[in-house]
Amino acid sequence: MPALSQSTLLFDRLLKIVGPEGVLSAVSDLVVYECDGYTIEKHRPDAVVFPTTTDQVVEIVKLCGECGVPFLPRGAGTSLAGGCLPVGGGVMISLTRMKRILEVNCRDRYAVIEPGVVNLWLTNHLKPQGFHFAPDPSSQGACTIGGNVATNSGGPHTLKYGVTVNHVLGLEIVLPDGRVVRTGGPAEDYPGFDLTGVIVGSEGTFGVVTKIWVRITRNPEAYRTLLGVFETVDDATNTISDIIGAGIIPGALEMLDNLILQAVEAAFHFGFPLDAGAVLIMEVDGLEAGLDADAECIIEIAKENRAREVRRASTEAERLLLWKSRKQAFGAVGRLAPSYCTQDGVVPRTKLPHILRVIQEIGRRYDLRIANVFHAGDGNIHPIVLFDERDAAQVKRVLAASHEILDDCIACGGSVTGEHGIGVEKIDFMPKLFSPDDLAMMIRLRSAFNPEGRCSPAKMLPTAGACIEQSKAGRRAAL
Amino acid sequence: MELWPGDRSMGSTLEIDGFGPLPLVRPGSAAELGEIVRAAASNGSALYPLGGGTKLDLGNPPTRQGNVVDMRALNQVIDFPARDMTVTVQAGMAVASLQEILAHEKLRLPIDVASLRSLTLPARREGAQQSTVGGVLATNESGPRRLGFGTLRDYVIGISVMNDEGREFKAGGRVVKNVAGYDLCKLLVGSLGTLGIITQVTFKLRPLADQHALAAIPCAAESLEELVNRIHGSRTRPVALEALNPSAASVALGQVSLPLPTGHWMVIAGYEGNHTAVEWQVRELAKELGAVTPEVRIGDTAEPLWQALIEFNAWPETKVTFKANLLPSATAAFCAAVDRLAPNTLTKAHAGSGIVVGHLTGDWTRDRTAAFLAVWRELAGKAQGRVIVTRCPWEWKNVINVWGPIGGDAWLMREVKEKFDPHGIFNPGRFYHGI
Numbered sequence A: 001m002p003a004l005s006q007s008t009l010l011f012d013r014l015l016k017i018v019g020p021e022g023v024l025s026a027v028s029d030l031v032v033y034e035c036d037g038y039t040i041e042k043h044r045p046d047a048v049v050f051p052t053t054t055d056q057v058v059e060i061v062k063l064c065g066e067c068g069v070p071f072l073p074r075g076a077g078t079s080l081a082g083g084c085l086p087v088g089g090g091v092m093i094s095l096t097r098m099k100r101i102l103e104v105n106c107r108d109r110y111a112v113i114e115p116g117v118v119n120l121w122l123t124n125h126l127k128p129q130g131f132h133f134a135p136d137p138s139s140q141g142a143c144t145i146g147g148n149v150a151t152n153s154g155g156p157h158t159l160k161y162g163v164t165v166n167h168v169l170g171l172e173i174v175l176p177d178g179r180v181v182r183t184g185g186p187a188e189d190y191p192g193f194d195l196t197g198v199i200v201g202s203e204g205t206f207g208v209v210t211k212i213w214v215r216i217t218r219n220p221e222a223y224r225t226l227l228g229v230f231e232t233v234d235d236a237t238n239t240i241s242d243i244i245g246a247g248i249i250p251g252a253l254e255m256l257d258n259l260i261l262q263a264v265e266a267a268f269h270f271g272f273p274l275d276a277g278a279v280l281i282m283e284v285d286g287l288e289a290g291l292d293a294d295a296e297c298i299i300e301i302a303k304e305n306r307a308r309e310v311r312r313a314s315t316e317a318e319r320l321l322l323w324k325s326r327k328q329a330f331g332a333v334g335r336l337a338p339s340y341c342t343q344d345g346v347v348p349r350t351k352l353p354h355i356l357r358v359i360q361e362i363g364r365r366y367d368l369r370i371a372n373v374f375h376a377g378d379g380n381i382h383p384i385v386l387f388d389e390r391d392a393a394q395v396k397r398v399l400a401a402s403h404e405i406l407d408d409c410i411a412c413g414g415s416v417t418g419e420h421g422i423g424v425e426k427i428d429f430m431p432k433l434f435s436p437d438d439l440a441m442m443i444r445l446r447s448a449f450n451p452e453g454r455c456s457p458a459k460m461l462p463t464a465g466a467c468i469e470q471s472k473a474g475r476r477a478a479l
Numbered sequence B: 001m002e003l004w005p006g007d008r009s010m011g012s013t014l015e016i017d018g019f020g021p022l023p024l025v026r027p028g029s030a031a032e033l034g035e036i037v038r039a040a041a042s043n044g045s046a047l048y049p050l051g052g053g054t055k056l057d058l059g060n061p062p063t064r065q066g067n068v069v070d071m072r073a074l075n076q077v078i079d080f081p082a083r084d085m086t087v088t089v090q091a092g093m094a095v096a097s098l099q100e101i102l103a104h105e106k107l108r109l110p111i112d113v114a115s116l117r118s119l120t121l122p123a124r125r126e127g128a129q130q131s132t133v134g135g136v137l138a139t140n141e142s143g144p145r146r147l148g149f150g151t152l153r154d155y156v157i158g159i160s161v162m163n164d165e166g167r168e169f170k171a172g173g174r175v176v177k178n179v180a181g182y183d184l185c186k187l188l189v190g191s192l193g194t195l196g197i198i199t200q201v202t203f204k205l206r207p208l209a210d211q212h213a214l215a216a217i218p219c220a221a222e223s224l225e226e227l228v229n230r231i232h233g234s235r236t237r238p239v240a241l242e243a244l245n246p247s248a249a250s251v252a253l254g255q256v257s258l259p260l261p262t263g264h265w266m267v268i269a270g271y272e273g274n275h276t277a278v279e280w281q282v283r284e285l286a287k288e289l290g291a292v293t294p295e296v297r298i299g300d301t302a303e304p305l306w307q308a309l310i311e312f313n314a315w316p317e318t319k320v321t322f323k324a325n326l327l328p329s330a331t332a333a334f335c336a337a338v339d340r341l342a343p344n345t346l347t348k349a350h351a352g353s354g355i356v357v358g359h360l361t362g363d364w365t366r367d368r369t370a371a372f373l374a375v376w377r378e379l380a381g382k383a384q385g386r387v388i389v390t391r392c393p394w395e396w397k398n399v400i401n402v403w404g405p406i407g408g409d410a411w412l413m414r415e416v417k418e419k420f421d422p423h424g425i426f427n428p429g430r431f432y433h434g435i
Helices: A002-019 A027-033 A053-068 A119-129 A145-151 A195-199 A233-245 A259-269 A291-304 A316-327 A329-335 A349-365 A394-412 A425-432 A438-448 B030-043 B096-103 B135-137 B184-188 B221-232 B246-252 B273-289 B299-314 B329-340 B366-382 B394-397 B410-420
Strands: A047-049 A069-072 A091-094 A101-105 A110-113 A168-173 A180-184 A208-215 A223-229 A252-257 A277-285 A310-313 A339-342 A369-374 A381-387 B011-017 B019-025 B046-050 B065-069 B077-079 B085-088 B156-162 B168-172 B197-204 B211-219 B240-244 B266-275 B296-300 B319-323 B346-351 B354-360 B384-389
Touching: A002 B011, A027 A047, A047 B211, A053 A069, A053 A091, A053 A168, A053 A208, A101 A119, A101 B030, A101 B346, A110 A119, A110 B156, A119 A145, A119 A208, A119 B168, A145 A208, A145 B096, A145 B135, A145 B211, A145 B266, A180 A195, A180 B384, A195 B184, A223 A233, A223 A291, A223 A316, A233 A252, A233 A277, A233 A291, A233 A349, A252 B135, A259 A329, A259 A369, A277 A316, A291 A310, A291 B273, A310 B096, A329 A339, A329 A381, A339 A394, A349 A369, A349 A394, A369 A425, A381 A394, A425 A438, A438 B168, A438 B184, A438 B240, A438 B410, B011 B065, B030 B046, B030 B156, B030 B197, B046 B135, B046 B197, B085 B096, B096 B135, B135 B197, B156 B184, B168 B197, B211 B221, B211 B273, B211 B299, B221 B240, B221 B266, B221 B273, B221 B329, B240 B246, B240 B299, B246 B266, B246 B299, B246 B346, B266 B299, B273 B296, B299 B346, B319 B366, B329 B346, B329 B354, B329 B366, B329 B394, B366 B384, B366 B394
Parallel strands: A047 A091, A069 A091, B019 B065, B046 B065
Antiparallel strands: A101 A110, A110 A208, A168 A180, A168 A208, A223 A277, A223 A310, A252 A277, A252 A369, A339 A381, A369 A381, B011 B019, B077 B085, B085 B197, B156 B168, B156 B197, B211 B266, B211 B296, B240 B266, B240 B346, B319 B354, B319 B384, B346 B354
8 A cells, every 4th residue: 555645646637537436435435445246355446536438547557556555446346256355555437427239230230338337228229229238247237338248257158148248249448557458349350369359358457448339139039937846956958958968058947946946035025935956947949930839848848857847937027037036036035044154156957956965065064055046058157155243153054065065166177167267266266276387377367467466466476475365254145 | 319208200390481402300398398398498409390281381581590390299288177177188289180179079169270282281190181180270261261260260169388498387267158367278379389388288178060061152252242241131140251362262262062153253251050040051141142043052061162162261272371360341342453463363252351362373483472462461451451472482482571560569579479488489580570
């Protein structure tokens, strides 16, 4: 952190760049920015700035360079992994005022936007033309596309449509030395390295993205949304594998286990059976023609796997209620316990029955209730550990249980994060997933963009001697 | 001194772009490859990775003496959990062999790869003619289905690479959704072997389609743009949208007995999905087009036509080939301009993706090619795209800039190269911006 006189100088100069409306430096204002959706660790930035143009970002970044202070970009702060945590203080560059949709070109199927555009705004903006932005994280009403780019966000529809990187064509990025680089663009296959592809998911450690060329996707003509009710998680999982094995790629395949069903039913009264082992939301989308054939095939497969019943959402209202139940399941968990903590592991799809048994066993061993609602088609689990954060001993058990679950994901050949990112939360898992040689190459890559490490320090990659002390406590989260 | 622990029984050499002869080494394992890299690093020589040898014309001539590393002995399946719909294979495996293995489980990697025989490499061994997994990754090969299925960057979920110190590193993993660490897979795809030698890769897979069809519509040059726009905006969702100029259509479609009125362009829409969806789309397209009735090939009868469309990009009987990437809406106008200036060019576009491939036929000289290229580059630039020369006589390459003028991000690419390969071991000089 800069010395006081220096920081006064810094604030004055930030004021000159963005004006008094564009800087926060009072402690009472900064408290809001000391964490994101990951609330275990808190670090207060020295200032938060709200640039409205790329030029302002350049000036801010250059100023930070002159003063030798770290900086980091921030979108809506919905990160669940501490991606926006200003470790070591410094200047937080909030991109929320760079929120213009600069161009929409439906013929060439792209849009150019600023990073502060909220995910759902773009999709709403495209609705009249029959297009949408495909990545749809459950936080899409709040999260920004700049943030989606940083974490390579997913969502329920990634099984068929892919994650953020599959929908980003080009970027404008301000590097830590203030140079502005444009990578890619509205066309495909530009010669040279795919820098765009590697900047997506770099969690703000390469620079500040100030403009994004995204691919836009035609809306499906129709949907068939089915709810399969199963006695056991195994039957539900086998159904998933068989559907995909039959050559059908559903738009979404989401699983809810018994515990989460209780909460969701209490909140939304959808009519979920409270005694089911698991339910699957299975949705196929696309052209109207052929959808019924796919739906029939899915129903048959579910029945072969001993589904107690398969219901169809017969109206659009029913379909929307079903999706609301799914997307707001985390909110409903509040009915079960005062606090909860969610994880973001990934396993090969066929290992789902195994990992769910492991989760149950871990829950029993630590005397914790764990609910499951997740993107089953991708093998991306989100176990929700219920607890009471006022009980310190319980909090310790929650963290130990969460880590055991993630360790088992690694043992299954999976990953510790499917869509939330490493941030600061999972930095300790990186050496478990990657060898020193792997990490060394990642450090080499980062040094091409961010050689001095002043942009988003202490994120993603563990650095020798810069180990972060993680205060272990509970947290709330929504995915 | 025993420098190369690999199989040296070939005892052969290879010239790349007139540079060489470069001795071939053939590692039998990743460990042997590691030794080869360390040896090259210690004696300051270069390594030129080789797969099926079908793309050796791509890029600038080599700049330094060294060895060609034939990767084809590393050709094993490491893991194929079919129900997880992923596969992990070594980089030297032929793509055709991979597809065959996947097809047994009704799966595929939905990337179209031309399987033409190597133009440069003598076919001295069984399988020498085949594009390899590592080769198509390095060159980012794609074909007609890219409109519906994307390109290799969308399917590589894990990668292992031999680095400049002869140590293998990996990125990604074996699960389809994973954001742990930087996605080096993206960086390696299309990097032309300049950042390291790909040893192993994990793909996510897609099911084979139940049904597929191609609908071909001949059209006059002046109505090409309108026809392409109509199909683009159709209720149907083609997974491929190809446009062939009259020369390309008569040459490439010669064997598939498609009726082609003289002097006409051919526009071909491809559909995949379940039977109902494919059949509906073919009918719907005909309905939307009204007066023109598409010539439809469905199921097995479409296969030769798909193949012709895929193989076209590697058309052997041409001296010069270029590839343009443009805004899709500019494709028709660009193709028409190429036709006007160089009427004998065989031109085919992935019209839905803005990719145009042209083979120059006839008596082209270096200077004439350079002059035309300058015009096309200007045209492409107006459509936010570029033109690269994917094949030409190597003697021309001191005058013809095959990668074209560099963009504003080229310096950053060089920076990345410097970090990954500071001593310039891997394919030095061959890529964009002399990387």
